[in-house]
Every structure is written in C-alpha cells, then in structure tokens.
Amino acid sequence: MTDAISNTSAHFEGDGVVSFSTETLRAVRPGHVRIRVDVCALCGSDKRLLASGAAVVPGHEVVGTIVESAPDAPSEGTRVIVYIPVSCGECKACLEQQNNRCYNLGGLMGWQFDGGFAEYMDVPVQCVLPVPDDIPSDVAVLALDTFGTAAHALRLGARTQPDGIQNLLVIGCGPLGLGVVAVALAMGIPTVHAWDPNDARLGLAEQLGATRALDLETVNQYQVIAEASGADPARAAAQNLVEPGGAILALGESNEPYLMPATPRWRRTDCFTVRSFYFPKTEVADNWSLLRSHGATLRDTIMTPTRLNDLEETFTKFLDGDFVKPYITHEEN
Ligand SMILES: [Zn+2]
Ligand SMILES: [Zn+2]
Structure with missing residues (x-):
C-alpha cells in the first residue's frame, strides 16, 4: 500500500566493526x-554482539512510529515502544501475561530478530506497546531496559521483604544502576544509597538524589542491594553488605559466572538472591x-543523542565511558 521504502540498517561484523546497508523494504509480513x-x-549488553558479530540488525531499546499497521495493532501514526520478548502466547506464563517468563520464548527483538539500529523495523504485533502522548520518545525509551527492568527487579525484591524495601544500596552506576536509583526514588524507597568506583558515575547517582555509600566494609548494612555492575568485587561486596533476611538483586551481567563463594559468611547468611529478566x-x-x-531528569542526566551513521564511533565512546546512555535518533536537532 505504501511507496517503496528505502531502509538503511547497521550490521555488527565483529571486533567492534559496524557496517551499513541500504535496501528497499519488502512487504510487511503478516502479524507484523x-x-x-x-x-x-x-x-x-550490545557490547557482546559488537565483539562477536550479529546475524541480525541489533538494537533492542526502540521507540518508533507505526507507518504500516496490521489487524489488532495500533493505527498508523501511533508511537510505540518495542517489547523485546517474542513469546508463544500459550504457555502458563503467557496466559498470566508474564510474557517475559515465556516457557517457549521465540527469541528477542534485536538479538534473534532484526532490531532498531536502522531507519525502519518490522515488529510482531504482540511486541508493540503504545506510548502515552505526554511522554516524549527520548523519555519513553527509558521505559524499556532502564526503568522497566529496574522496576521489575525492585518489585520482585520487594516481594521477599514483608514490609517492602526501606533501605537500598545500588552498586554500579552505569545506565541500569542509575535506572534503579531513579526508579527507587520514584517508588518512594526512603533510603537509597549508591556506589561506583568511578567518581563521575557516582556523582550522577547523587545528582539523581541518591546518597553516596561511604562504608563498603562493615557487614549487615543494607536490607536490599541491587548489584548492577556484574563485577566480581561488587558481587562479593553485596554478599557481605546484605542484612540477614535481606535480598541481593543480581542484575549486572558479565561474561564471568555468578559465584556463590563457599565462605563462612556466605554459608551463614540467611538471605535471598533474586535474578530477574525484563x-x-x-x-x-x-x-x-x-x-x-x-524520567525527564534521568534523560537529562544520562542520555546523549547521536546519529545512526556514527554508530561505530558512538560505541567506542560508550565503551570508553564518554557516553553514559547514547541513543540514535533520526529526528533533527
Ligand atoms: Zn509463552
Ligand atoms: Zn538492553
């Protein structure tokens, strides 16, 4: 129905190399x-694909505008976020609307299916969620990994605590850790402390309203600890800092195994370890x-607009820590 659309997309070749191709899009598949x-x-997490290379167009934190709709989907012109699990819709979890827990996950947008480092993207109808009109797209994107994943982890953690979360330490002030800080404050958690070995990153957490943690040595200090770095020393610190009965939210992903060390401290600490996904x-x-x-405060604190054509350079600056949360946009200014 629409005129032929030319689409430029990015491809990860491995070893940090990004290439681009431009082609005319074919008709949208049914159900998309x-x-x-x-x-x-x-x-x-894109850094893993950047190193290894990717078979599909990467990019999994996407806000877009529908240009061609489908039955049971929002109409053309609707702004949407892309929910990345492509779920079966039939298993126990899906029937309870817990699609992030699908027993037969078909894959993830931007990981097994073409993602958003492109001008256009085709998305299964089940994966588009409308954005409220009053939320700008550069804030709406935070609803995904940054706020959505953080909020879910805090909600799961709260379920382990009879009186909810009163006292939280966030270790690791990258985008996810800063997201946890912002969400925790938005949820009204009374005490939110943060720590990061990088003073500038820790400063961002303070700018958002967290208090700098000063003592990472004394045991039994925090009811709930969100470990958002994936670094071994941080995981070990969390194990020492958690109060008996408390919870460690194991959010940081690294290539290293998550170890539960057979130390006396670990053996003798009665606590929860919570892992969440999306x-x-x-x-x-x-x-x-x-x-x-x-959302707007977090955007202003961490986000930088960039161009699709500059993606390789943007990743270099992201890896070097020059950008906290860059995003590509095709909009002017
Ligand atoms: Zn399912
Ligand atoms: Zn992500």
Whole structure:
C-alpha cells in the first residue's frame, strides 16, 4: 500500500566493526507492523554482539512510529515502544501475561530478530506497546531496559521483604544502576544509597538524589542491594553488605559466572538472591507513572543523542565511558 521504502540498517561484523546497508523494504509480513525508528538506545549488553558479530540488525531499546499497521495493532501514526520478548502466547506464563517468563520464548527483538539500529523495523504485533502522548520518545525509551527492568527487579525484591524495601544500596552506576536509583526514588524507597568506583558515575547517582555509600566494609548494612555492575568485587561486596533476611538483586551481567563463594559468611547468611529478566507487560502502565515523575531528569542526566551513521564511533565512546546512555535518533536537532 505504501511507496517503496528505502531502509538503511547497521550490521555488527565483529571486533567492534559496524557496517551499513541500504535496501528497499519488502512487504510487511503478516502479524507484523512496520515502524519508523525514532529512538534506539545503546545498551551495555550490545557490547557482546559488537565483539562477536550479529546475524541480525541489533538494537533492542526502540521507540518508533507505526507507518504500516496490521489487524489488532495500533493505527498508523501511533508511537510505540518495542517489547523485546517474542513469546508463544500459550504457555502458563503467557496466559498470566508474564510474557517475559515465556516457557517457549521465540527469541528477542534485536538479538534473534532484526532490531532498531536502522531507519525502519518490522515488529510482531504482540511486541508493540503504545506510548502515552505526554511522554516524549527520548523519555519513553527509558521505559524499556532502564526503568522497566529496574522496576521489575525492585518489585520482585520487594516481594521477599514483608514490609517492602526501606533501605537500598545500588552498586554500579552505569545506565541500569542509575535506572534503579531513579526508579527507587520514584517508588518512594526512603533510603537509597549508591556506589561506583568511578567518581563521575557516582556523582550522577547523587545528582539523581541518591546518597553516596561511604562504608563498603562493615557487614549487615543494607536490607536490599541491587548489584548492577556484574563485577566480581561488587558481587562479593553485596554478599557481605546484605542484612540477614535481606535480598541481593543480581542484575549486572558479565561474561564471568555468578559465584556463590563457599565462605563462612556466605554459608551463614540467611538471605535471598533474586535474578530477574525484563518485565511483564502488566507493569508497563505503572512504569509510565514512574517515568512521568523521574524520567525527564534521568534523560537529562544520562542520555546523549547521536546519529545512526556514527554508530561505530558512538560505541567506542560508550565503551570508553564518554557516553553514559547514547541513543540514535533520526529526528533533527
Ligand atoms: Zn538492553
Ligand atoms: Zn509463552
């Protein structure tokens, strides 16, 4: 129905090399909508694909505008976020709307299916969620990995605590850790401390409203600890700092195994270790509310707009720590 669309997309060749191709898009497959990508944020996890190379177009934190709709999908012109799990829709988890827990996950957008480092992207109908009109696209993108994943982890953690979370330490102030700080404050958690070996990053957490943790040596200090770095020393610190009965939210992903060391401290600490993955669609409405109060501040603190054509250079600066949360945008200014 639409005129032929020419689409430029990025490809990860491995070893940090990004190439581009431009081709005319074919007709949208049944059950999919076509979106114009408005914002696609870079994620720490993309670094693995950047090193190894990727079979599909990467990019999994996407806000776009529907240019060609499908039955049961929002209409053309609707702004949407892309929910990345492509779930079966039939298993126990999917029937309970916990699609992030699908027993037969078909894959993830930007990982097994073409993602958003492109001008256009085709998305299964089940994966598009409308963005409220009052939330700009560069804030809406935070509803995904940064706010959505962080909020889900905090909600899971809260379920382990009879009186909810009163006292939180966030270790690692990269985009996810800073997201946890912002969400925790938006949720009204009374005490939010943060720590990062990088003073500038820790400063960002303070700018958002967290208090700098001063003592990482004394045991039994924090009810809940969000470990958002994936670094071994941080994981070990979390194990020491958690109060008996508390919870460690194991969020940081690295290539190293998550070890539970057979130390006396580990053996003798009665606590929860919580691992979470992404978020269910049922939490999205609440997350828009959290974003309304704290999203713009987080955007202004961590995000930098960049161009698709500069993606390789942007990743270099991201890896070097010059950018906290860069995103590509096709919009002017
Ligand atoms: Zn991500
Ligand atoms: Zn399922």
